[in-house]
Amino acid sequence: MTGRKKVEDPRRRWLVQALGLGVLAGALPESALGQSLFGSRPDRLANGRSIYRAVGDVTLNGKPADVTTQIKPGDTIRTGKGAELVFAVGAHAMIVREGSELSLDGIIDAAKGPLLGALRLITGKLLSVSRNTRMSISTPTATIGIRGTGWYAEADPQRTYFCTCYGTSDVSAVEDPSSRETVESEHHDRPLYVLSKPSGGKSILPAPFINHTDQELMLIEALVGRTPPFVFPNDAYSGPRRGY
Secondary structure (H helix, E strand, O other), X not given: OOOXXXXXXXXXXXXXXXXXXXXXXXXXXXXXXXXXXXXXXXXXXXXXXXXEEEEOOEEEOOEEXXXXXXXXXXXXXXXXXXXXXEEEEOOEEEEEOOOOEEEEEEEEEOOOEEEEEEEEEEEEEEEEEOOOOEEEEEOXXXXXXXXXXXXXXXXXXXXXXXXXXXXXXXXXXXXXXXXXXXXXXXXXXXXXXXXXXXXXXXXXXXXXXXXXXXXXXXXXXXHOOOOOOOOOXXXXXXXXXXXX
16 A cells, blocks of 8 residues: 545544644643534543534434434434534444444443444444444444454445454455454554455455544544554554555
8 A cells, every 4th residue: 555545525634633733632722622623622421422523414313413412222323415423322432424324223221321232334434433342233245243443334235345443353244144354453454345246256355444544533532531552643654554
């Protein structure tokens, strides 16, 4: 890989630049953040709050969502063109990009609160983090077991892009369950495409590093009181370090 994909979305470009200047570390005064992309310095969400940022046409179970909306297992999220949702449920935090449909499955434990067990990304793009917990993800072309990790996915009827940003995941193709790969990643080591129809006899193929950054992982980890296992404040890396 010769270089990283540029962040063309101006909102995401602002995020990368702002975090590189130390927004997450609190290097800028609160007054300097008044007109920022997210409206406040990223911090752990207060008890009883699910949404950090909702921009554009964002709905929850068919109803408009804003920062006062509660998200829980059993809900379905949809984002329209140009929309974005940044939220947390329990120990999981996510960024849902525009044109996405995401369903959440799990339970609400009386002692532990909401516990997500499965996600269904019907279409669109999703960045997510969790830690020390297992869950499954399904898309039109892939089923993925997560063993506590950060990951990024893009889904459509023909192809799923999946990057294990850090941690371990078990990836299999819906149309060919015998096509399986276990990825152990420290830093975006092995992104994959999972195809609806095999290409060259393979349903799972190597993929480039695209469309997500360490800074965005820093943001959503902060929303649940954590930091990722690596930090590249200036987004200065070019992609996965290991060969395929």
